[in-house]
Amino acid sequence: MGASRPDPRRREGNAESGPAVAVTTKASATALAATGGTLPLRQEDEDSDAFRREDHELDKAFSAVLARMTAGISPAALSMAYLDWACHLAAAPQRQMENVHNAWQMARQLAERSLHLADPNRSPWDLIKPQPNDHRFSKPQWAMQPFNLLAQSFLLGEDWWHKATTGIRGVDPANEAVVDFSLRQLLDMFAPSNFAATNPEVIEKTFQSGGENLVFGWQNWLADLMQVLHPGRPPGNAEFVVGRTVATRPGKVVLRNRLMELIQYAPTTEKVRPEPVLVVPAWIMKYYILDLSAHNSLVRYLTDQGFTVFMISWRNPGAADRDLAFDDYRSLGVMSALDTIGRIVPNTQVHATGYCLGGTLLSITAAAMARDGDDRLKTITLFAAQTDFTEAGELTLFINESQVAFLEDMMWERGYLDTTQMAGAFQLLRSNDLIWSRVSRDYLLGERASPSDLMAWNADATRLPYRMHSEYLRRLFLNNDLAEGRYRVEGKPVSLSDIHKPMFVVGTLRDHVAPWKSTYKIHYEVDADVTFVLASGGHNAGIVAPTDEQGHSHQVRTKAADAPYLGPDEWLSIAPRVEGSWWPTWIEWLKQQSGTLREPPQLGTEGASDLPDAPGDYVHT
Incomplete structure (x- = not known):
């Protein structure tokens, strides 16, 4: 989809390649709770040129003002x-x-x-x-x-x-x-x-309705203008309320720290598989895309198939979280979740699943765990997640040194990337579908698309902390450090080739965020059996694929760790095509990797009795 980019200059150990990632251990996570959720910065964090607030403040302030005028696009x-x-x-x-x-x-x-x-x-x-x-x-x-x-x-x-x-x-x-x-x-x-x-569609409807469509279009425009001037929940989504009509699967928050809540869902079967499923969603979205309504909830589908499901619900960061590092999401997120799951379901490996940026984080975590001899993962599943960013589609048009520096200055002023900038970038990738078709439908034809749970979720945007997003853009998108062996966790490099666990990887055919050929690169990065699925649909609708919904199809093929590599075009021509959702294919694969059924584990731990029921509190932030 996107044009290939030349390799940027590689600078290791200096400010331009990003600061050393912050390391948050289990001990510091405990200290975090004792200090009321404030992580003290280490000396090297305070001295980092890339993140000092007083570094060229006038230049950054000017860029921030300019960014508001250019919708975040670098004029340079x-x-x-x-x-x-x-x-x-x-x-x-x-x-x-x-x-x-x-x-x-x-x-x-x-x-x-x-x-x-x-x-x-x-x-x-x-x-x-x-x-x-x-x-x-x-x-x-x-x-x-x-x-x-x-x-x-x-x-x-x-x-x-x-x-x-x-x-x-x-x-x-x-x-x-x-x-x-x-x-x-x-x-x-x-x-x-x-x-x-x-x-001609507008002219025809104007004559048929006596101009009523233009009146309705004017009202729609005014309503959208008020929404921009007074941000809040978009009109028309009042019927989709988190905890009442969406994100309704019963469960309990079993862990809470500064960065996330861990939800354990109640079983729906008398017996369950011994290995629980941990889902790591992206923090550029609310987790409940995987637990929407009853008919399209992946959480419900998993529990109905006899799996114990844990879900991370990320906290929506604010200005006070500007110095949260990418590695904090690994340590306070995935690693803390695994520690808690180990107390609830002891001596049992975990089926780890990551979606989008959560899948990238899970890949980094799995590589670090393999490097350190941590054997708590049974399998790894990735949904529309990239580990090599050289072919990341048209989104890479927004990622070069000038653009990243411009975004950093814009984030520096507020301490986070605002939801409007993220949404605007994604809308530009599909401007005909997401911008101009809406102009024609809403303002000229005077119509409104029927509200849906997926639309309501899409409007429930999140922010990204300044430091984390800068590290993500520089180290992964700009420098491609993970794929090229330069990404460091706890001061030591990690390599995806250390991953030997069976993997189930899902790409979607019309994905503008994580193009499927980019996700396919996992085949030659890991030393593991890889079952790759190419699902119909896009980044969201291709993943949310309930079994009773018409129009879904997928192709699937497994490559053994020692089998020769097959290019994506060759794979596309020979992979068997299956009509229907890919969810049953994944469930059968999980069952093959799981043990025999047994009694469900307890719901939470004694120390979590004062925590709320699902969907928790962080999803409302």
């Missing part, structure tokens, strides 16, 4: 990309002539087509057709003239600009991708589907 990064393209194009006279020729040919085709608008023998899309994933002109009204000619003119213009900005000799591939992507976003603003006078 964008300018350098355009300068690279413009300079190389200026030095390519033949390419310039090709661009002029293509423009002239496009104009001639449009002029000729305009003279034959009423010709019934000509196909409506004889000049250019929309891409399969472009649904802006899919309705039959767009086949009528002159709207069809308007749509084709727009598509031809987009195609011309794509050809003009790509394939120029000497342009850095990353800069080329930035120019192509940003110009596409700009052009999409002027699509004829975005304006009432040039959208």
